[in-house]
Amino acid sequence: MMQKHYDLFLACAPGLEPLLHDEVLALRPVSAVAEPGGVAVRGGLDLLHRVHLELGLALRAQLTVDRSAATRLDHLATHAATLPWHAWLPVGANVTVRAHARGSRLYHTGAIAERVAAGIAVRLGPPRAGGSEQTVYARIVDDHCALSIDTGGEPLHRRGYRQATAKAPLREDLARAALIASGWDRKTPLVDPMCGSGTIAIEGAWLARGIPPGHLRRFAFMDGPLFDPERWRLARERALDKALPAAPPILASDRDAGAIAAANANAARAGVTADLDCACAALGHAPGLRRPPSPPGAVVTNPPWGRRLGGKQPLRPLYQSLGTRLKELPGRWRVGLVLADPDFARDVVPGLKSALMTDAGGTKIYLFAGTTRR
Numbered sequence: 001m002m003q004k005h006y007d008l009f010l011a012c013a014p015g016l017e018p019l020l021h022d023e024v025l026a027l028r029p030v031s032a033v034a035e036p037g038g039v040a041v042r043g044g045l046d047l048l049h050r051v052h053l054e055l056g057l058a059l060r061a062q063l064t065v066d067r068s069a070a071t072r073l074d075h076l077a078t079h080a081a082t083l084p085w086h087a088w089l090p091v092g093a094n095v096t097v098r099a100h101a102r103g104s105r106l107y108h109t110g111a112i113a114e115r116v117a118a119g120i121a122v123r124l125g126p127p128r129a130g131g132s133e134q135t136v137y138a139r140i141v142d143d144h145c146a147l148s149i150d151t152g153g154e155p156l157h158r159r160g161y162r163q164a165t166a167k168a169p170l171r172e173d174l175a176r177a178a179l180i181a182s183g184w185d186r187k188t189p190l191v192d193p194m195c196g197s198g199t200i201a202i203e204g205a206w207l208a209r210g211i212p213p214g215h216l217r218r219f220a221f222m223d224g225p226l227f228d229p230e231r232w233r234l235a236r237e238r239a240l241d242k243a244l245p246a247a248p249p250i251l252a253s254d255r256d257a258g259a260i261a262a263a264n265a266n267a268a269r270a271g272v273t274a275d276l277d278c279a280c281a282a283l284g285h286a287p288g289l290r291r292p293p294s295p296p297g298a299v300v301t302n303p304p305w306g307r308r309l310g311g312k313q314p315l316r317p318l319y320q321s322l323g324t325r326l327k328e329l330p331g332r333w334r335v336g337l338v339l340a341d342p343d344f345a346r347d348v349v350p351g352l353k354s355a356l357m358t359d360a361g362g363t364k365i366y367l368f369a370g371t372t373r374r
């Protein structure tokens, strides 16, 4: 029997498309094409399960279920009512429709959302109290409407381990992207001397061991008919069985005791307590820099950005001091810095290159990478 194929769009932070494309290719899809904002991927039901379980760089997964011409609101509702929503969404679900329109005769997004929701309700029935929360997107561009279902629900970067946060936590997908773009080989030591709630260190441990990023949480499609619990159980078991039992040394530190408590609690939930060495220490005493493990590995860190401190001058000494510590490291170390101000990269290690530029909640973020000179 021919396998049914599903078309998914995996959205990611801008600039991460090539990295996400590589991640997707490892799942052997039927096809995967990087586009602005994400990766369009086609594959079977197995792939639909595995993108949620195994991708660490995507923010949302959207299953495209229909494309049609759309020039009249009344047609939109009748057309939506002809689609087999019960094959994709749970009966009685509480469906929110989000509409977007560009260059089309239909432009009133409120009316578009209402008509599509009415069509869906014909198939799924009225929402039940406590019914599953689901989101459908209606995107109308040049008089053509694409309908898609948000199969992830909660954004995919939320792994489920980060319940405790310190100041200015870095999003999990961005921490992972920084680790990949830094050139860290995942076999040698990793040091984060300003670890906050431990996101870089924990994502580092998961990357090094090959722990699937979605294994701790639920996703919206799990409430509906596309979810096959046995398929999920097997994929999860297979991925966790393949994971390495331990990571290389990962030394995380921060001067803030609350941040270290958060990092330890998050590491415990992520199942990587034994992989991380978390210490409360100011930069000048960071164990990973004072007594660096060998062989040389990577320092990947996200120093304070100081957006609220009124200019960058107050932070300059911190960046210069990081530069001094890095110069003292024996051997050649990879360096990855997550910055909001590219000027600081020069203060740390001369010759660091911009490896990634992205955006988080309207803030431009740069990842500078390079090697210490020895």
Ligand SMILES: C[S@@+](CC[C@H](N)C(=O)[O-])C[C@H]1O[C@@H](n2cnc3c(N)ncnc32)[C@H](O)[C@@H]1O
Pocket (backbone or CB within 6 Å): 166, 167, 168, 169, 170, 171, 193, 194, 195, 196, 197, 198, 199, 200, 253, 254, 255, 256, 259, 281, 282, 283, 284, 302, 303, 304, 305, 318
């Ligand atoms: C942007 S936050 C890091 C956030 C972290 N990546 C996370 O995901 O939670 C910067 C961290 O640097 C720490 N920090 C600032 N100055 C420091 C210093 N001199 N020594 C050690 N840590 C410092 C702060 O306590 C803060 O936790």
